Amino acid sequence: MTDKIDMFAFLSRGIGRRQFLQGAGALGVAAATGLQSERAYAQEKTLNLLSWPGHADPAVVKPFEDKYGVKVVAKEYVGGENMLALVNQSPPGTYDVVLSDAEYVVMLRDGGFIEEMNPADYALDTFFPEFQKFPGHWLDDKLYSLIIRFGYLGIAYRTDALTAEDVASYKILWDEKIKGGVGFFDWYLPSMGCLSCYNGNKSPFDIDAAAFEKLKETVFSLKPQTSAFYSMADTFASLTNGSAKAIPGVGDWITLLLAKDGVPVDATVPAEGGIQWTESMSIMAASEKKDLAKAFIQYMTSAEGQMASALMPAYNASIPSKAGWEKLNADAPAEAKRLRMTFTERNVMDEYKDGKIHIRKTPVQQDIDTWNEVWTEFKSL
Amino acid sequence: MDVTPPKRSRPRIDRFAVFWASPSLVWQVAFFVAPLVVLVWMTFWRVKNFKLEQDFIPDNWIRIFSSGFFYDAFLYTFWMALVAAVLITLIAFPAAYALAFIASPRTRTLAIVALITPFFTSYLVRIYSWQIILAEKGIINGVLGLAGISPVNIIGTSTATMVGYVTLALPLVLLIQLFSLSMVDKRLVEAAYNLGCGPLKTVFKVVVPSARVGLVIGGTFAFLFAFGDYVSPLFLGGSKPPTLSILITDQVKSGNNWPRAAVVAVVMVITLMATLTVMSAVAYRRRGGAR
Numbered sequence: 175m176t177d178k179i180d181m182f183a184f185l186s187r188g189i190g191r192r193q194f195l196q197g198a199g200a201l202g203v204a205a206a207t208g209l210q211s212e213r214a215y216a217q218e219k220t221l222n223l224l225s226w227p228g229h230a231d232p233a234v235v236k237p238f239e240d241k242y243g244v245k246v247v248a249k250e251y252v253g254g255e256n257m258l259a260l261v262n263q264s265p266p267g268t269y270d271v272v273l274s275d276a277e278y279v280v281m282l283r284d285g286g287f288i289e290e291m292n293p294a295d296y297a298l299d300t301f302f303p304e305f306q307k308f309p310g311h312w313l314d315d316k317l318y319s320l321i322i323r324f325g326y327l328g329i330a331y332r333t334d335a336l337t338a339e340d341v342a343s344y345k346i347l348w349d350e351k352i353k354g355g356v357g358f359f360d361w362y363l364p365s366m367g368c369l370s371c372y373n374g375n376k377s378p379f380d381i382d383a384a385a386f387e388k389l390k391e392t393v394f395s396l397k398p399q400t401s402a403f404y405s406m407a408d409t410f411a412s413l414t415n416g417s418a419k420a421i422p423g424v425g426d427w428i429t430l431l432l433a434k435d436g437v438p439v440d441a442t443v444p445a446e447g448g449i450q451w452t453e454s455m456s457i458m459a460a461s462e463k464k465d466l467a468k469a470f471i472q473y474m475t476s477a478e479g480q481m482a483s484a485l486m487p488a489y490n491a492s493i494p495s496k497a498g499w500e501k502l503n504a505d506a507p508a509e510a511k512r513l514r515m516t517f518t519e520r521n522v523m524d525e526y527k528d529g530k531i532h533i534r535k536t537p538v539q540q541d542i543d544t545w546n547e548v549w550t551e552f553k554s555l
Numbered sequence: 556m557d558v559t560p561p562k563r564s565r566p567r568i569d570r571f572a573v574f575w576a577s578p579s580l581v582w583q584v585a586f587f588v589a590p591l592v593v594l595v596w597m598t599f600w601r602v603k604n605f606k607l608e609q610d611f612i613p614d615n616w617i618r619i620f621s622s623g624f625f626y627d628a629f630l631y632t633f634w635m636a637l638v639a640a641v642l643i644t645l646i647a648f649p650a651a652y653a654l655a656f657i658a659s660p661r662t663r664t665l666a667i668v669a670l671i672t673p674f675f676t677s678y679l680v681r682i683y684s685w686q687i688i689l690a691e692k693g694i695i696n697g698v699l700g701l702a703g704i705s706p707v708n709i710i711g712t713s714t715a716t717m718v719g720y721v722t723l724a725l726p727l728v729l730l731i732q733l734f735s736l737s738m739v740d741k742r743l744v745e746a747a748y749n750l751g752c753g754p755l756k757t758v759f760k761v762v763v764p765s766a767r768v769g770l771v772i773g774g775t776f777a778f779l780f781a782f783g784d785y786v787s788p789l790f791l792g793g794s795k796p797p798t799l800s801i802l803i804t805d806q807v808k809s810g811n812n813w814p815r816a817a818v819v820a821v822v823m824v825i826t827l828m829a830t831l832t833v834m835s836a837v838a839y840r841r842r843g844g845a846r
Contacts, residue, residue, distance in 0.1 A: 252808070253808055253809070255605070255808065255809050255810050255811065256808045256809075258605040258811065259605050259807070259808070259810070259811030261605075262604070262605045262606045262607075262811060263606075263607070263811065281604075281605075285604060285605075354708055354711075357793075360794060362809070400795060401708075401710075401711045401793065401795075402710070402711035402792070402793020402794065402795050403793055403794040403795060404793065405789065405790075408789075408790060408793075411686060412710075415686065415687070415690035415691060415692050415693060415710070416690060416691040416692040417690055417691055417708075417710045417711060417793075542809075542810060543810060546805075546809045546810060547622070549809075550622075550624050550797070550802070550805055550809075551622075551623070551624050553624075553794055553795065553796060553797050553805075554623070554624035554627045554628060554796050554797060555796070
């Protein structure tokens, strides 16, 4: 594994009085024993995670860190292609665990970046049956990834601008009353996926040339309605400050937190259908800390880890573990109700069973580049 | 009488000057020239399965130059930067003039401190502050609402992007103009007045030509900043339409397509170099009558 050289790294970290004194002490020790052993120790005590933002939040990983005496350090990305790029351009061994969307697991496997996992090592039997053998995670009947959390993508909207009836169909996106108020999360896959649902494609990502051309027309026709194209943080900001009245291709992961803070927003899966996103964890094949990586995934799939993941401060999500649901309902019933993960009312699993939800995939009949170019062209119109 | 021409001595190398100039020279070669060479080289590479592979193919150039969105982005970026340069120069000039010719030394010093202060705060934070001000439910619309005026949509427009450009470059341009105007020989201004030149005519016939270098360089800096800016077009303009810097990130984040991003970057570097050359010529050209 390649050592990172950063002479000015110390400038990027906060420092308190205690750390200052510890640092001064360490300097003395380093002078006596050499810096090399210190660096090796730091490496040994770190679990490197490649993930979407927020997954190394202390609210999620602290119990694991305390138990194993390690620090979870995350390199964050936005978008599956961005994740693949980082995996490809990083020296082997840079990351121990990768959190990817389910549709990218096969590419990680084909690239030799992740290794096969032993199902017996994980509490799969505590998962809902729908998620025990999740498509895309089992390849050639071998397990390569474990689903950690999921959510649905449809339309996120401001409730002071639109009603639940308004957003029952994607048609609202073309409505005059939100002209200039339709925002987009700047990632082609979920945005175009939802619009593909609107076009009536049974498999939104597996469409022929004619359907793709129609999808292109549908996407382009939204240009007069568009407010802007948002980064992840800006998606939250735009719904909060009212710049966006509706955003297709996003869902609860945006609105749950905002609604909790009093922002008048909600999310729905329109009648034409929605997309399911999933975040799954795999062990990197070149990791030198595979046991630690396995322990981390065991923690994240445990009831405790699942509850922490559902309530992750960056963005909430649904969890696939029934044991996690039970713990959430016992320890934080109000949160379980807010996240629609109670056993007594209509919950997210019921919505899953409704059949309106399509699992997100990378384009099947076209290449990623082709979809991406349409998206770039749309932005340039 | 000795008419033998004096022996031409070889120009001596000023080792002292070379010694002190070498660190910046080495820095420029290592961190500008060398990366630029790599950047140009990379435009001929290929990406396979999200992995960069060394090659020598023209495909990336062909792909970018045959995409309509590239020309749209180039023209939009260029015009926005040009308008920003002119606008910022015009906004800065009256203030710089007042500080250089009218303000007391104490006021001038305070103004310089005030102009330097924005550099102590993060540009990104300043842009986020503008989001709060310009948003539909932001401060401006709040004030308009109190006056009974319906809200205006500023965020996600070119106007918002321009506000960001002005935020970025105005303090620096104003400082450059101020220092340049401070160097203008005040006796020339007095002479113009004594010869019956009115205030406006004095400004345009005496002050502006005398401070031409600073004014042009200030405007050029504004252009350079705006042309390469990523933050304002993204966070205020909402990537609508994308500028060249956004196009670069789009190429990288969506498919690790560094070679295509490199093509866009090389075009940007060439444009900036050409602009700098033209503007330097404008700034330092001799006046017609002085030949």
